[in-house]
Amino acid sequence: GQQVMQIPQYQHVQEGEDFTTYCNSSTTLSNIQWYKQRPGGHPVFLIQLVKSGEVKKQKRLTFQFGEAKKNSSLHITATQTTDVGTYFCAGSGSGYALNFGKGTSLLVTP
Amino acid sequence: DAEITQSPRHKITETGRQVTLACHQTWNHNNMFWYRQDLGHGLRLIHYSYGVQDTNKGEVSDGYSVSRSNTEDLPLTLESAASSQTSVYFCASSTGTGGPGELFFGEGSRLTVL
Secondary structure, three states, rough: OOOOOOOOEEEEEEOOOOOHHHEEEEEOOOOOEOOOOOOOOOEEEEEEEEEOOEEEEEEOOEEOOOOOOEEEEEOOOOOHHHHHHEEEEEOOOOOOOEEEOOOOOEEEEO | OEEEEEEEOOOEEOOOEEEEEEEEEEOOEEEEEEEEEEEEOEEEEEEEEEEEOOEOOOOOOOOEEEEOOOEEEEEEEEEEOOHHEEEEEEEEEOOOOOOOOOOOEOOOOOEEEE
């Protein structure tokens, strides 16, 4: 079945440094979504990408979807302590069920 | 405001007992999903439904069942709880018209099986 791999598993940065998490799928995806989960909370939707090569920005966050629609990345510029949490990518094939990566836990030290 | 609620939020049970986790959404979403979250495994799909009377197995469906008798509810049943089912369970819903759409998650139900 479809698998979504995400790296790194953990990332510890100093406040102000950049952060990137990568997501790779074994199969072509129809779309990819990104979620953020704060410690003790539930996942919250950030964005959805559907087009090959698509790039979207949300303030300091930049999301990319690969040309082959098998990989994606989330880049945070100048991290802040409010960015702490676990970031998940989730992809779907032909159906509506999303398969999540294992997530990247981001720790930001002031 | 529309919402998605899970109950109970915390549950401790014994091995072999039947447990049902409730999920109720007021968005009138067609699609509903159950995930479990464990350290090192992320979110894994258990079961999902695209509408009333529709249910589908996910990646880790063994030992779990769901039923969809109305749009608002998708209860998750563990027929005979096992220690390996100790986890945090999240219910989610989406409109899913023309694509998966944004998933709205409940607050989660933490289940401990002793």
